Amino acid sequence: MIAIQPMKTIVSLLAAGCLSTGQLLAQTNPVFTVNAAQIKTPVQKTMWGIFFEDINFGADGGIYAELVKNRSFEFAAPLMGWKELRQNNANGSILINNRGEQLNNPRFARFTVRSAAGYGISNEGFRGMGIKQGEGYDFSLQARVVEGNVTLRVELVNAANEKIASTSLPLSGKDWKKYTGTLTASATEAKAKLNIWFEGTGIIDADIISLFPQKTWKNRPGGLRADLVQLLADMKPGFLRFPGGCIVEGRELATRYQWKKTIGAVDDREVIVNRWNTEFRHKLTPDYFQSFGLGFYEYFLLSEDIGAEPLPILNCGMACQFNSSEVVPAEELDPYIQDALDLIEFANGTTDSKWGKVRAAMGHPAPFNLKLMGVGNEQWGEQYVERYKLFAKAIKAKYPEVKLVSSLGPNPNGELFDYLDPVLRGLKADILDEHYYRAPDWFLNQAKRYDNYDRNGPKIFAGEYAAQSKAIASAENSNNWQCALSEAAFMTGLERNADVVHMASYAPLFAHAEGWQWTPDLIWFNNLQSYGTPNYYVQKMYSANRGTHVVSTTLNNETAAGQIGLYANAVIDTVSKEVIVKIVNTSATPQTSEVVINGVKKLDKSAAIEVLKSGDLQLANTFARPAGISPQQQTIALKGKKLPVTLAPYSFQVIRVKML
Numbered sequence: 001m002i003a004i005q006p007m008k009t010i011v012s013l014l015a016a017g018c019l020s021t022g023q024l025l026a027q028t029n030p031v032f033t034v035n036a037a038q039i040k041t042p043v044q045k046t047m048w049g050i051f052f053e054d055i056n057f058g059a060d061g062g063i064y065a066e067l068v069k070n071r072s073f074e075f076a077a078p079l080m081g082w083k084e085l086r087q088n089n090a091n092g093s094i095l096i097n098n099r100g101e102q103l104n105n106p107r108f109a110r111f112t113v114r115s116a117a118g119y120g121i122s123n124e125g126f127r128g129m130g131i132k133q134g135e136g137y138d139f140s141l142q143a144r145v146v147e148g149n150v151t152l153r154v155e156l157v158n159a160a161n162e163k164i165a166s167t168s169l170p171l172s173g174k175d176w177k178k179y180t181g182t183l184t185a186s187a188t189e190a191k192a193k194l195n196i197w198f199e200g201t202g203i204i205d206a207d208i209i210s211l212f213p214q215k216t217w218k219n220r221p222g223g224l225r226a227d228l229v230q231l232l233a234d235m236k237p238g239f240l241r242f243p244g245g246c247i248v249e250g251r252e253l254a255t256r257y258q259w260k261k262t263i264g265a266v267d268d269r270e271v272i273v274n275r276w277n278t279e280f281r282h283k284l285t286p287d288y289f290q291s292f293g294l295g296f297y298e299y300f301l302l303s304e305d306i307g308a309e310p311l312p313i314l315n316c317g318m319a320c321q322f323n324s325s326e327v328v329p330a331e332e333l334d335p336y337i338q339d340a341l342d343l344i345e346f347a348n349g350t351t352d353s354k355w356g357k358v359r360a361a362m363g364h365p366a367p368f369n370l371k372l373m374g375v376g377n378e379q380w381g382e383q384y385v386e387r388y389k390l391f392a393k394a395i396k397a398k399y400p401e402v403k404l405v406s407s408l409g410p411n412p413n414g415e416l417f418d419y420l421d422p423v424l425r426g427l428k429a430d431i432l433d434e435h436y437y438r439a440p441d442w443f444l445n446q447a448k449r450y451d452n453y454d455r456n457g458p459k460i461f462a463g464e465y466a467a468q469s470k471a472i473a474s475a476e477n478s479n480n481w482q483c484a485l486s487e488a489a490f491m492t493g494l495e496r497n498a499d500v501v502h503m504a505s506y507a508p509l510f511a512h513a514e515g516w517q518w519t520p521d522l523i524w525f526n527n528l529q530s531y532g533t534p535n536y537y538v539q540k541m542y543s544a545n546r547g548t549h550v551v552s553t554t555l556n557n558e559t560a561a562g563q564i565g566l567y568a569n570a571v572i573d574t575v576s577k578e579v580i581v582k583i584v585n586t587s588a589t590p591q592t593s594e595v596v597i598n599g600v601k602k603l604d605k606s607a608a609i610e611v612l613k614s615g616d617l618q619l620a621n622t623f624a625r626p627a628g629i630s631p632q633q634q635t636i637a638l639k640g641k642k643l644p645v646t647l648a649p650y651s652f653q654v655i656r657v658k659m660l
């Protein structure tokens, strides 16, 4: 319990210089004063968003619901993920054929089957296939019969090789055709495999062998994993940044992300290596490739589905500076710039424009209303500035309404940052992308980072951030409560400075429990389950309680930014007519406190409070305890304009009060 001193004693101790303000706070109950009539700044609709990158099996093996790995035999090792099946010495063989480099996906598999039964192939999926009892799965393949008479027996088997679904597909005709069938699972299995047995004899060519759950997000055939998209939708994100991240850059330019290669018919999209494949020695994933089944059209659609502004980030003629540092000479940058201009037309152009027509043909005649675009990911140095200027000049000349995001490099301070920041400000850049992967303490100490930023300069996009419990990108990092709490504290400062900070997103977003390369991550999943980390709930609580305007908030008459471990900020929502107060207690002690809400004629009698807390800073959510740290709801009665609240140790709460 905190000992309450008589006010006279406190005043005399202060006067004698025996007490600092912090000590004074420790002696008295902290009082948060919100003045809902004192509006500081609007909060942008884009304030809290999502950073998506195909890292950690985020797309292939993750949100893109395809269950077959290496469906078109285009991985560097063409049979990676596949295995021949042979019973009773059955006579059969497989040969990978290549139709030539002019095709995007030139390979197919030729099966020569000489035994009437007992020969087949099996796909292992992405660390197995997640199959659910009673649910339907769409199987398909492209095939032609070169000779003979063959029927496919398609089966799903569990980890013990027991059949849990099966269907038959007779093949016919010498021309390539798409064959489809449905498998209905009799059991749930996280490590299922797809077996295809050849019945009869002959020679069969096959390609694009695919299996999708029927239950995808919005039940779209060949779509996205519903549970993962739902977690994103629940965040009510203001924007969706895609496709990354370093994946935009590629380790070298040849493997950079090229949006035009990711649209059109899914089967024709060129498969390339994923740059995270062998990036970290401690976490090699040599079977990580990009099928681009989730391509730019699908990213735009996803943004629309979840109500987020699309924010594509484009390669600016520079490969990853942590890897090859390969660049395109500035004089040869035109095709890269043209890609950016064409993307705006693809997203926004009329259906009779070249690229608008492509969008319409894919099923979306209405524009996607692209307003934001990133030039380069995490670039730095003079080379970046030179290229950024060329992009900005061309894009602004044709599409002055599109706001450009420019990179401030990989660090929030230091040489690279100190060079870029003034240069880009001098160029009157629209939005600067700051990245910070730092220790929890850094986040606590930086809660006032933006208080003194230039109010008239470029806006800030806190584009990638996450507290690192051990060290940056260490395999031992944990999504523990200490990290999430420090982010919550720091975010009060982002929100307080919403006139400068227009966007923020945690990174990376997804991680497959057996296929990850980088940790910490916002959402973890395996083949059947997914859960939000404490960091996820922090993001969600901010985003779902964004409000419309920041209002004056103090803690005993000062900015609430760490005194006795407390951080706070308040917004109002002029649409729902609510005052929303966010308070973080990073101290180990409960704090008896009061929130006074001024500037409102009448308040509701009670407040709805959502609390995220744990006494154990090392605690993280797990598959066994997915909601271990998750928001708890409570209601507290107001006394007039005062709300008595007890701030639990290590807690983050969001308080909502109706303005009547």
Ligand code: AHR
Binding pocket: 053, 055, 244, 245, 246, 247, 377, 378, 410, 464, 507, 508, 518
């Ligand atoms: O979020 C993981 C990586 O961190 C991103 O790809 C990159 O932009 C940053 O270095």
